[in-house]
Amino acid sequence: xxxxxxxxxxxxxxxxxxxxxxxxxxxxxxxxxxxxxxxxxxxxxxxxxxxxxxxxxxxxxxxxxxxxxxxxxxxxxxxxxxxxxxxxxxxxxxxxxxxxxxxxxxxxxxxxxxxxxxxxxxxxxxxxxxxxxxxxxxxxxxxxxxxxxxxxxxxxxxxxxxxxxxxxxxxxxxxxxxxxxxxxxxxxxxxxxxxxxxxxxxxxxxxxxxxxxxxxxxxxxxxxxxxxxxxxxxxxxxxxxxxxxxxxxxxxxxxxxxxxxxxxxxxxxxxxxxxxxxxxxxxxxxxxxxxxxxxxxxxxxxxxxxxxxxxxxxxxxxxxxxxxxxxxxxxxxxx
Amino acid sequence: xxxxxxxxxxxxxxxxxxxxxxxxxxxxxxxxxxxxxxxxxxxxxxxxxxxxxxxxxxxxxxxxxxxxxxxxxxxxxxxxxxxxxxxxxxxxxxxxxxxxxxxxxxxxxxxxxxxxxxxxxxxxxxxxxxxxxxxxxxxxxxxxxxxxxxxxxxxxxxxxxxxxxxxxxxxxxxxxxxxxxxxxxxxxxxxxxxxxxxxxxxxxxxxxxxxxxxxxxxxxxxxxxxxxxxxxxxxxxxxxxxxxxxxxxxxxxxxxxxxxxxxxxxxxx
Numbered sequence: 001x002x003x004x005x006x007x008x009x010x011x012x013x014x015x016x017x018x019x020x021x022x023x024x025x026x027x028x029x030x031x032x033x034x035x036x037x038x039x040x041x042x043x044x045x046x047x048x049x050x051x052x053x054x055x056x057x058x059x060x061x062x063x064x065x066x067x068x069x070x071x072x073x074x075x076x077x078x079x080x081x082x083x084x085x086x087x088x089x090x091x092x093x094x095x096x097x098x099x100x101x102x103x104x105x106x107x108x109x110x111x112x113x114x115x116x117x118x119x120x121x122x123x124x125x126x127x128x129x130x131x132x133x134x135x136x137x138x139x140x141x142x143x144x145x146x147x148x149x150x151x152x153x154x155x156x157x158x159x160x161x162x163x164x165x166x167x168x169x170x171x172x173x174x175x176x177x178x179x180x181x182x183x184x185x186x187x188x189x190x191x192x193x194x195x196x197x198x199x200x201x202x203x204x205x206x207x208x209x210x211x212x213x214x215x216x217x218x219x220x221x222x223x224x225x226x227x228x229x230x231x232x233x234x235x236x237x238x239x240x241x242x243x244x245x246x247x248x249x250x251x252x253x254x255x256x257x258x259x260x261x262x263x264x265x266x267x268x269x270x271x272x273x274x275x276x277x278x279x280x281x282x283x284x285x286x287x288x289x290x291x292x293x294x295x296x297x298x299x300x301x302x303x304x305x306x307x308x309x310x311x312x313x314x315x316x317x318x319x320x321x322x323x324x325x326x327x328x329x330x331x332x333x334x335x
Numbered sequence: 336x337x338x339x340x341x342x343x344x345x346x347x348x349x350x351x352x353x354x355x356x357x358x359x360x361x362x363x364x365x366x367x368x369x370x371x372x373x374x375x376x377x378x379x380x381x382x383x384x385x386x387x388x389x390x391x392x393x394x395x396x397x398x399x400x401x402x403x404x405x406x407x408x409x410x411x412x413x414x415x416x417x418x419x420x421x422x423x424x425x426x427x428x429x430x431x432x433x434x435x436x437x438x439x440x441x442x443x444x445x446x447x448x449x450x451x452x453x454x455x456x457x458x459x460x461x462x463x464x465x466x467x468x469x470x471x472x473x474x475x476x477x478x479x480x481x482x483x484x485x486x487x488x489x490x491x492x493x494x495x496x497x498x499x500x501x502x503x504x505x506x507x508x509x510x511x512x513x514x515x516x517x518x519x520x521x522x523x524x525x526x527x528x529x530x531x532x533x534x535x536x537x538x539x540x541x542x543x544x545x546x547x548x549x550x551x552x553x554x555x556x557x558x559x560x561x562x563x564x565x566x567x568x569x570x571x572x573x574x575x576x577x578x579x580x581x582x583x584x585x586x587x588x589x590x591x592x593x594x595x596x597x598x599x600x601x602x603x604x
Contacts, residue, residue: 026499202471203459206452210445217443220427221515222457280447 028274028282031325032289035272039293043300050303053179063295064188065250068243069262070269070287071188071195072236077270078199079232080212080279081129081136085121086240087262088147091255093118093244095151097167098160098254107166115241121147122237126230144263151256160254171249184246188288191242195235196284208232212280268315269294272322293318351385351570356419358383358554359404359435359523364413366399373399374410375578381523386545386555388565391575392598397558398527400575404556405437405525406430434522438512438529446501450493451475451482453500454515489514489547491540506537510544517548524548525556530564542568562591576600 024030044051069086076083093114100110121143128139170187173180199205207228210218219225248254271277272293273286294315301311357380366374374396381387391397402408404415406424415422417433424430427437444453455478461467462474482496491510493503500508509529516524529545530538545568549555559565565572565586572584574597582597596602 197470201473203461203473204471206448206456206459206473210448210452210456213445213447214443217445218456220431220439220443222428222431280445 028276028286028326029289031322032273032286032293035293036289036296039296039300043296043303047300047303050300055299055303057179057181057185059292059295059299060185061182061250062299063291064182064184065243065246066262066265066269066294067288067291068188068191068239068246069266070273070291071191071284072239072243073263073266074270074273074275074282074284074287075195075208075232075236075239076136077267077275077277078208078212078279078282079229080215081229081232082140082267082277083125083233083236084137084140084263085125085143085147086140086236086243086266087259088144088151089118089121089237090240090243090247090262091259092121092147092151092154093241094248094254094258095155095160095256097244097248098163099154101164101167102160102162107164110167111241111245114244115238118237118241118244119234120237122233122235122240123230126233129233130226130229148256148260155254155256157256159256163248163252163254167245168249168252170245171252184249187242187246191239192284192288195239199284204228204231209280212278214280265294266291268319271319271326274322274326276326277323290322352383355383357381357416358418360416360419361400361404362414364400364403364415365411366396366403366408367411372578374403374413376413377575377578378580379404379573381554381556382571383554384549384552385570386549386557386568388557388559388569388572389575390559390562390565390572390594390598395575395598396578397575399578401437401525401527401556401558404430405435407437435525436516436521436523437525437527438509438516439527444500444508444512444515447499449497449499450486450503450511451479451496453511454478454482454485454496454518456515485518486510486514489517489544491544504537506533506540509533509537509541513541513544513548517551517553521553523554523556527558528560529557530559530561538564562594565594566591574598 021030024033040051049055069090073083073086096117097110097114100113101107105113125136125139125143128134129136170184172183174183175181199208207218207223210221210223211225211228215225247258251258266287269290270282270287271290273282273288273290275282275286275290297314297318298311301314302308359379359381361377361379364374364377364379365372377396377400379400389397389400399408403410403424406427406429409424415424417435422433424433430437445456448456460474460478462472466472467474479496486493486496489510491507491514493507493510500511503511513524513526513529516526526545530541533541542564545555545557549570557565557568569586572586572589572594573580574582574584574594576598581600582603584594584597593602
């Protein structure tokens with residue numbers, strides 16, 4: 001409970017550490033952070049070239065797209081939903097942006113068109129979930145197919161190539177102190193920072209958590225539940241357009257066949273990052289850590305020379321472990 | 336903490352004013368669910384500064400009456416008056432806007448959020464200036480401070496307002512729910528079985544809290560199954576039977592046997 005009078009400095013430091021650990025545990029971040037440290041220790045011990053700045057930047061470059069999708073996914077999971085369409089909504093946006101850009105439309109307009117598509121999908125999904133009370137699983141499964149078909153139709157089932165450099169800007173590197181950082185990482189961090197602030201410091205954030213935690217209670221206290229619910233889907237949509245720019249930057253083409261497993265990868269990242277699939281629990285930092293945990297695992301296993309299929313088994317087991325920990329923690333904290 | 340003794344005569348700081356106009360009044364309420372008549376011409380009055388208990392057997396119409404008074408159900412017939420004015424509650428939110436707050440049995444709290452967030456849910460306060468207006472930043476400190484002061488004024492002993500509600504005991508959670516109900520200038524508080532899931536000591540705490548609320552000038556309606564608790568806390572008791580009010584009892588004038596008689600129909604009110 002409360003600290004007694006004049007504790008020794010050592011005791012106070014231990015107390016502060018215990019408090020910080022407790023806060024991380026409550027936010028669901030203790031597990032992910034320990035997992036990252038464990039990966040660094042294990043793979044770093046097995047292969048000297050794992051724990052290098054160069055390799056970490058490579059991991060970041062590979063993980064940032066899923067991390068961004070997972071931030072949007074998490075907003076929807078927080079309000080007790082799930083988004084099966086996000087990967088293909090991202091791909092559709094990338095195709096739309098590319099199509100417009102190649103057609104000679106000003107770049108800004110092309111990019112805004114992509115944002116309009118993803119936000120529009122979010123709006124329709126949110127309205128169906130909030131006002132018609134359809135299950136998010138079904139709604140987003142439906143839009144998974146819609147987005148896939150639209151992307152194939154718009155692109156004539158072929159990759160759109162020769163894109164203007166402005167559209168690929170998030171795939172560039174910037175040199176900071178002699179090290180080449182991918183620009184996309186900063187875009188992802190900006191998305192993280194803004195959503196983190198909105199969830200932590202604004203009434204909207206409180207309402208998101210309250211809604212996922214106990215929707216009838218939130219409604220009774222006067223939270224405008226439908227508005228918050230729809231805004232979660234629209235905000236996630238806007239974030240998916242950023243992911244589309246990351247995708248274009250990484251691959252330099254708009255490929256309508258891309259991203260078909262990205263939805264599950266973003267859910268995986270969220271779950272590994274301590275986000276409860278029941279809604280209302282977890283920190284937005286979690287899914288980014290989750291994406292990095294998966295990215296590091298794939299990278300580390302590759303460096304150590306493990307076959308890709310075994311990597312998938314490892315990731316699958318990791319997800320089950322993460323959900324199991326969530327379950328056990330809930331069992332303990334709720335009565 | 337000292338246990339309140341059951342035999343101590345209670346001297347209310349505020350006494351009910353039965354000559355005044357009722358704060359909330361209902362007459363001839365009828366509610367049917369299919370072929371079942373839940374309320375069959377029920378009447379109700381709540382006077383200023385009183386704790387009114389509603390008792391009755393299962394199916395007597397207590398819950399339906401409370402649902403109608405809190406806006407959760409719409410009566411098929413009958414009239415509700417708030418401060419003498421006829422009102423038609425459209426839904427619970429509407430009733431709340433008119434000053435009637437209901438503490439439901441399945442506590443309407445978000446267990447993962449802290450006490451302050453729950454107390455301020457839907458009425459958060461923002462920082463002054465640019466941070467609040469442009470960046471919509473919440474004034475967590477100010478809310479924390481007000482929450483602590485409010486809880487203290489109700490004598491609810493919880494140390495940290497930053498604790499998640501799910502870490503609290505059942506009685507403490509009930510305390511938070513009631514604290515939220517009586518904040519924001521509520522005029523009437525309705526409580527549905529506030530001690531149902533609580534132990535002896537926690538029940539005593541909640542009963543104390545009900546009196547504290549009444550002493551602040553907010554009349555309270557309590558549904559309860561426990562006659563000893565009703566006799567301890569209520570100023571007046573409305574007895575329901577078969578969808579109607581069959582009698583009114585006063586703890587100082589009636590015995591529990593009298594009330595049991597009215598509940599079962601063995602004795603006329």
